[in-house]
Amino acid sequence: MINYPNKKRLDNNLSIEEKQIKTKEKKILSAANRGMDFEHAVNSSNSYYDDNNIATITKRPTPIRIVKVDYAHNARIVDAYFEKQSTTDYNGVYKGKYIDFECKETKSTTALTFNNISSHQIKHLQKVINHGGIAFFLIYFVSLNEIYLLDASYVIERYTHKEERKSLALSYIKEKGHLVEQGFIPRLKYLDVVDKVYFNEENK
Amino acid sequence: MINYPNKKRLDNNLSIEEKQIKTKEKKILSAANRGMDFEHAVNSSNSYYDDNNIATITKRPTPIRIVKVDYAHNARIVDAYFEKQSTTDYNGVYKGKYIDFECKETKSTTALTFNNISSHQIKHLQKVINHGGIAFFLIYFVSLNEIYLLDASYVIERYTHKEERKSLALSYIKEKGHLVEQGFIPRLKYLDVVDKVYFNEENK
Numbered sequence: 001m002i003n004y005p006n007k008k009r010l011d012n013n014l015s016i017e018e019k020q021i022k023t024k025e026k027k028i029l030s031a032a033n034r035g036m037d038f039e040h041a042v043n044s045s046n047s048y049y050d051d052n053n054i055a056t057i058t059k060r061p062t063p064i065r066i067v068k069v070d071y072a073h074n075a076r077i078v079d080a081y082f083e084k085q086s087t088t089d090y091n092g093v094y095k096g097k098y099i100d101f102e103c104k105e106t107k108s109t110t111a112l113t114f115n116n117i118s119s120h121q122i123k124h125l126q127k128v129i130n131h132g133g134i135a136f137f138l139i140y141f142v143s144l145n146e147i148y149l150l151d152a153s154y155v156i157e158r159y160t161h162k163e164e165r166k167s168l169a170l171s172y173i174k175e176k177g178h179l180v181e182q183g184f185i186p187r188l189k190y191l192d193v194v195d196k197v198y199f200n201e202e203n204k
Numbered sequence: 205m206i207n208y209p210n211k212k213r214l215d216n217n218l219s220i221e222e223k224q225i226k227t228k229e230k231k232i233l234s235a236a237n238r239g240m241d242f243e244h245a246v247n248s249s250n251s252y253y254d255d256n257n258i259a260t261i262t263k264r265p266t267p268i269r270i271v272k273v274d275y276a277h278n279a280r281i282v283d284a285y286f287e288k289q290s291t292t293d294y295n296g297v298y299k300g301k302y303i304d305f306e307c308k309e310t311k312s313t314t315a316l317t318f319n320n321i322s323s324h325q326i327k328h329l330q331k332v333i334n335h336g337g338i339a340f341f342l343i344y345f346v347s348l349n350e351i352y353l354l355d356a357s358y359v360i361e362r363y364t365h366k367e368e369r370k371s372l373a374l375s376y377i378k379e380k381g382h383l384v385e386q387g388f389i390p391r392l393k394y395l396d397v398v399d400k401v402y403f404n405e406e407n408k
Contacts, residue, residue: 056331058291063265064281077268080281087262091295093304096336098297127260132300 038105038140038147041187042090048186049094055191057092057099060085086120094191095199098133100125101152105140112139112173114159114166122159125152134198138180138190139173149193150177242309242344242351245391246294252390253298259395261296261303264289290324298395299403302337304329305356309344316343316377318363318370326363329356338402342384342394343377353397354381 042059049055063086068079088102102121106112128135135152150168154176158168178197181189195201246263253259267290272283292306306325310316332339339356354372358380362372382401385393399405 050331053331053334056328056335056337061265061267064268064284075286077284077286078282080268080284082279082281093302093332093335093337096301098300098302098337100297124260127254127257128297130257131260131297133260133297133302 036145036187038103038142042103042138042190045186045188045190046090046092049191055092055094055099057090057094059090060087084118084120086118087124088121094134094194097198098128098131099135099194100128100133101136101138103138103140105142107142109141109143109170111167111169112141114168117155117159119159122156126156129153129156134194136194136197138188139168139177141170145182147180147182147188147190148173148177149180149190149197151197240349240391242307242346246307246342246394249390249392249394250294250296253395259296259298259303261294261298263294264291288322288324290322291328292325298338298398301402302332302335303339303398304332304337305340305342307342307344309346311346313345313347313374315371315373318372321359321363323363326360330360333357333360338398340398340401342392343372343381345374349386351384351386351392351394352377352381353384353394353401355401 046055046057046059049057063083064077064080065083066077066080068077070076070078088100090103091098091100093099102117102125104112104116125135129152137150137152137155139148139150141147150173154172155168159166178193180193183189250259250261250263253261267287268281268284269287270281270284272281274280274282292304294307295302295304297303306321306329308316308320329339333356341354341356341359343352343354345351354377358376359372363370382397384397387393
């Protein structure tokens with residue numbers, strides 16, 4: 001998921017999260033049929049799960065490389081750069097288990113390419129699996145308005161297999177993954193899929 | 205744990221985690237025999253646990269409030285401020301379980317005051333417990349060179365009890381918590397205590 005802030009967001013004094021929400025809401029309103037704001041949808045779903053004591057899953061802050069800080073002015077950062085997330089976007093706890101996932105979106109109607117997936121993320125997710133955690137991708141096909149939850153092991157397998165082409169076909173994602181139901185609250189009912197896949201439970 | 209970056213470390217290209225806490229670090233550097241760099245000790249222990257496939261526990265990046273970004277120069281951040289962590293410093297996965305903890309240090313030889321613990325952190329840790337995760341504090345008594353692991357429930361209880369004074373006595377921490385053995389690698393053997401407290405296992 002892209003972590004650069006939107007220019008517009010920086011115009012006022014809201015927190016970065018508030019700005020993100022504001023701008024994104026604007027975007028959604030101005031182009032409602034072009035596709036949802038995926039990150040906002042995930043965040044609002046997590047808020048719902050958190051508020052209703054279902055799960056606590058948080059977004060990791062964007063890591064920033066600080067070059068210079070002005071200590072004379074209240075530790076103001078005057079030179080810094082965005083860094084790539086070396087782990088994943090989200091992690092947290094659900095039913096005692098550790099959950100870790102990464103969100104990816106694509107405009108393609110046929111496949112998700114691996115361009116935006118870093119080897120650090122793949123390594124991180126493999127470790128999560130090794131330690132008995134739950135690791136997956138949420139993959140948003142913008143044009144189709146479909147989101148799939150795919151266990152990270154399938155992505156890792158393809159990613160590390162040199163001879164495979166560097167993408168996951170939608171047909172493969174459909175075969176191995178699960179469609180995430182969209183709604184109003186929560187926006188994305190992805191924990192229903194987690195129940196089914198990792199806890200052997202039917203949808204609530 | 206304090207989140208300002210260290211001036212000395214800003215001079216080179218270390219990661220954001222390693223850049224944290226200038227003022228404090230300076231103090232530690234200028235009086236090295238007064239105690240270890242607690243954050244560094246925790247991070248290096250986590251690296252050991254990660255490298256040896258024991259657990260994957262990461263430090264959350266310091267959240268930063270971005271005021272201005274120069275998009276003409278490679279999305280350089282030219283005005284920003286450090287924000288308070290609304291959750292905790294560390295989380296991750298160990299033996300399939302979700303682990304979440306906060307590090308606090310004090311120069312006092314008798315108690316840890318609640319000054320540096322935010323209500324957001326208390327709420328967050330309560331949620332972790334509610335969802336079946338493992339939640340604790342690592343408390344470093346600098347002058348004594350002792351570190352205790354204390355289940356978060358004890359801190360939450362005191363924190364939310366209006367009539368109690370806003371601190372935890374060392375005697376209480378010793379009674380309810382567990383001393384963390386220090387060594388060379390890993391620097392802090394805190395997962396040994398986690399085994400004992402949360403998995404009913406003896407120290408390895």
